[in-house]
Amino acid sequence: YYAGLLAAGVRVFEYRGGRYDYNLVFLDPLDGREQRLLTPACQTDEYSSTAIDPDSGFLYDETTGALFLVYDSSPGGIQRIDPGSHSTTWQTLEEGWFSFSSDPFPGMLGTDSLYFSTEGRLLAVDLETGRLRTLVMEEDYDPLPLALSGDTLLVRMRWMRGSERFELRGLNAASG
Secondary structure, eight states, X not given: OEEEEETTEEEEEEEOTTOOOEEEEEEOTTTOOEEEXXXXXXXXXXXXXXXXXXXXXXXXXXXXXXXXXXXXXXXXXXXXXXTTTOOEEEEEEEXXXXXXXXXXXXXXXXXXXXXXXXXXXXXXXXXXXXXXXXXXXXXXXXXXXXXXXXXXXXXXXXXXXXXXXXXXXXXXXXXX
Protein backbone atom coordinates (compact mmCIF):
# COMPACT_ATOMS: atom_id res chain seq x y z
CA TYR A 1 0.00 0.00 0.00
CA TYR A 2 0.97 3.58 -0.66
CA ALA A 3 -1.35 6.16 0.81
CA GLY A 4 -1.26 9.92 0.84
CA LEU A 5 -3.68 12.74 1.51
CA LEU A 6 -4.63 14.75 -1.58
CA ALA A 7 -6.98 17.71 -1.83
CA ALA A 8 -9.29 15.46 -3.86
CA GLY A 9 -9.31 12.82 -1.15
CA VAL A 10 -7.19 10.01 0.19
CA ARG A 11 -5.19 8.08 -2.39
CA VAL A 12 -4.50 4.39 -1.79
CA PHE A 13 -2.15 2.30 -3.93
CA GLU A 14 -3.35 -1.30 -4.18
CA TYR A 15 -4.25 -4.36 -6.26
CA ARG A 16 -7.90 -4.79 -7.24
CA GLY A 17 -9.71 -7.98 -8.13
CA GLY A 18 -7.83 -10.93 -9.59
CA ARG A 19 -5.52 -8.77 -11.72
CA TYR A 20 -1.94 -7.89 -10.93
CA ASP A 21 -2.12 -4.25 -12.02
CA TYR A 22 -1.76 -1.67 -9.30
CA ASN A 23 -4.42 1.00 -8.99
CA LEU A 24 -4.72 4.42 -7.45
CA VAL A 25 -7.92 4.61 -5.45
CA PHE A 26 -9.22 8.04 -4.43
CA LEU A 27 -11.35 8.00 -1.29
CA ASP A 28 -13.54 10.67 0.24
CA PRO A 29 -11.70 11.73 3.43
CA LEU A 30 -14.98 12.24 5.30
CA ASP A 31 -16.73 8.92 4.75
CA GLY A 32 -14.11 6.68 3.07
CA ARG A 33 -16.23 6.01 -0.02
CA GLU A 34 -14.40 5.41 -3.28
CA GLN A 35 -14.52 8.50 -5.51
CA ARG A 36 -12.40 7.37 -8.44
CA LEU A 37 -10.23 4.44 -9.51
CA LEU A 38 -7.22 4.89 -11.81
CA THR A 39 -5.05 2.19 -13.35
CA PRO A 40 -2.35 4.33 -14.95
CA ALA A 41 0.06 2.96 -17.54
CA CYS A 42 2.80 4.56 -19.60
CA GLN A 43 2.71 3.69 -23.32
CA THR A 44 6.37 2.89 -24.09
CA ASP A 45 5.97 2.08 -27.78
CA GLU A 46 3.30 1.12 -30.29
CA TYR A 47 2.84 -2.35 -28.76
CA SER A 48 3.65 -2.16 -25.06
CA SER A 49 3.13 -0.17 -21.91
CA THR A 50 4.45 -0.10 -18.36
CA ALA A 51 2.14 -0.16 -15.34
CA ILE A 52 2.79 1.62 -12.07
CA ASP A 53 4.36 -0.41 -9.27
CA PRO A 54 5.38 0.19 -5.65
CA ASP A 55 8.72 1.70 -6.75
CA SER A 56 7.06 4.30 -9.01
CA GLY A 57 7.17 7.94 -7.95
CA PHE A 58 4.01 9.89 -7.12
CA LEU A 59 4.03 13.64 -6.58
CA TYR A 60 1.01 15.89 -6.10
CA ASP A 61 1.08 19.60 -7.02
CA GLU A 62 -1.17 21.35 -4.49
CA THR A 63 -1.24 24.53 -6.60
CA THR A 64 -2.63 22.96 -9.79
CA GLY A 65 -4.05 19.70 -8.43
CA ALA A 66 -2.02 17.72 -10.98
CA LEU A 67 -0.59 14.30 -10.17
CA PHE A 68 2.86 13.42 -11.54
CA LEU A 69 3.84 9.77 -12.00
CA VAL A 70 7.41 8.61 -12.61
CA TYR A 71 7.56 4.96 -13.67
CA ASP A 72 10.33 2.66 -12.42
CA SER A 73 10.88 1.22 -15.90
CA SER A 74 12.86 0.98 -19.12
CA PRO A 75 12.33 3.18 -20.97
CA GLY A 76 11.68 5.54 -18.09
CA GLY A 77 8.30 7.24 -18.25
CA ILE A 78 6.89 10.39 -16.70
CA GLN A 79 3.26 11.51 -16.84
CA ARG A 80 1.21 14.49 -15.75
CA ILE A 81 -2.35 13.49 -14.81
CA ASP A 82 -5.07 16.16 -15.09
CA PRO A 83 -6.82 16.82 -11.76
CA GLY A 84 -10.36 17.02 -13.17
CA SER A 85 -10.54 14.27 -15.77
CA HIS A 86 -7.63 12.18 -14.44
CA SER A 87 -6.48 11.82 -18.04
CA THR A 88 -2.84 12.09 -19.13
CA THR A 89 -1.94 15.70 -20.01
CA TRP A 90 1.54 14.79 -21.27
CA GLN A 91 3.91 11.86 -21.24
CA THR A 92 7.70 11.89 -21.58
CA LEU A 93 9.88 8.85 -22.25
CA GLU A 94 13.60 8.58 -21.48
CA GLU A 95 15.62 5.96 -23.38
CA GLY A 96 17.45 4.95 -20.22
CA TRP A 97 16.17 3.06 -17.22
CA PHE A 98 14.56 4.76 -14.24
CA SER A 99 15.31 2.73 -11.15
CA PHE A 100 14.11 3.76 -7.69
CA SER A 101 15.07 1.58 -4.79
CA SER A 102 14.70 4.17 -2.07
CA ASP A 103 11.53 4.79 -0.15
CA PRO A 104 10.25 7.42 -0.39
CA PHE A 105 10.63 8.35 -4.06
CA PRO A 106 13.84 10.42 -4.54
CA GLY A 107 12.09 13.43 -6.00
CA MET A 108 10.46 16.76 -5.26
CA LEU A 109 8.35 19.42 -6.94
CA GLY A 110 9.71 22.90 -7.50
CA THR A 111 7.86 25.93 -8.79
CA ASP A 112 8.14 24.95 -12.45
CA SER A 113 9.98 21.60 -12.45
CA LEU A 114 9.87 18.14 -10.97
CA TYR A 115 13.34 17.04 -9.78
CA PHE A 116 14.34 13.42 -9.22
CA SER A 117 17.37 11.18 -9.23
CA THR A 118 18.07 7.80 -10.78
CA GLU A 119 21.30 5.88 -11.41
CA GLY A 120 23.70 8.77 -10.67
CA ARG A 121 21.65 11.33 -12.58
CA LEU A 122 19.67 14.30 -11.32
CA LEU A 123 16.87 15.09 -13.76
CA ALA A 124 14.45 18.01 -14.10
CA VAL A 125 11.09 17.82 -15.86
CA ASP A 126 9.18 20.95 -16.89
CA LEU A 127 5.77 20.75 -15.17
CA GLU A 128 3.88 22.29 -18.10
CA THR A 129 5.51 20.61 -21.11
CA GLY A 130 7.16 17.45 -19.78
CA ARG A 131 10.52 18.46 -21.29
CA LEU A 132 13.26 16.44 -19.55
CA ARG A 133 16.76 17.81 -18.79
CA THR A 134 19.77 16.26 -17.09
CA LEU A 135 21.16 18.56 -14.39
CA VAL A 136 23.88 16.30 -12.96
CA MET A 137 25.37 13.03 -14.16
CA GLU A 138 28.09 11.65 -11.89
CA GLU A 139 28.59 7.90 -11.96
CA ASP A 140 29.89 7.47 -8.41
CA TYR A 141 27.29 9.70 -6.75
CA ASP A 142 23.67 9.29 -5.78
CA PRO A 143 22.03 12.76 -5.89
CA LEU A 144 18.92 13.59 -3.86
CA PRO A 145 17.06 16.90 -4.32
CA LEU A 146 16.20 18.37 -0.91
CA ALA A 147 14.93 21.95 -1.28
CA LEU A 148 14.57 24.86 -3.64
CA SER A 149 15.37 28.46 -2.67
CA GLY A 150 14.94 30.96 -5.49
CA ASP A 151 17.04 29.62 -8.37
CA THR A 152 19.16 27.38 -6.14
CA LEU A 153 18.42 23.67 -5.78
CA LEU A 154 19.92 22.11 -2.64
CA VAL A 155 21.08 18.56 -3.41
CA ARG A 156 22.53 15.88 -1.14
CA MET A 157 25.22 13.96 -3.02
CA ARG A 158 26.11 10.53 -1.61
CA TRP A 159 29.51 9.18 -2.70
CA MET A 160 29.15 5.44 -3.29
CA ARG A 161 32.65 4.27 -4.21
CA GLY A 162 34.67 2.85 -1.32
CA SER A 163 33.65 4.45 1.94
CA GLU A 164 30.38 6.35 1.95
CA ARG A 165 30.40 10.12 2.36
CA PHE A 166 27.92 12.93 1.86
CA GLU A 167 28.09 16.41 0.34
CA LEU A 168 25.59 19.24 0.06
CA ARG A 169 25.60 21.19 -3.19
CA GLY A 170 23.74 24.30 -4.23
CA LEU A 171 22.97 23.98 -7.96
CA ASN A 172 21.43 26.35 -10.45
CA ALA A 173 17.94 24.83 -10.72
CA ALA A 174 17.75 25.47 -14.47
CA SER A 175 21.20 24.41 -15.63
CA GLY A 176 22.65 22.23 -12.89
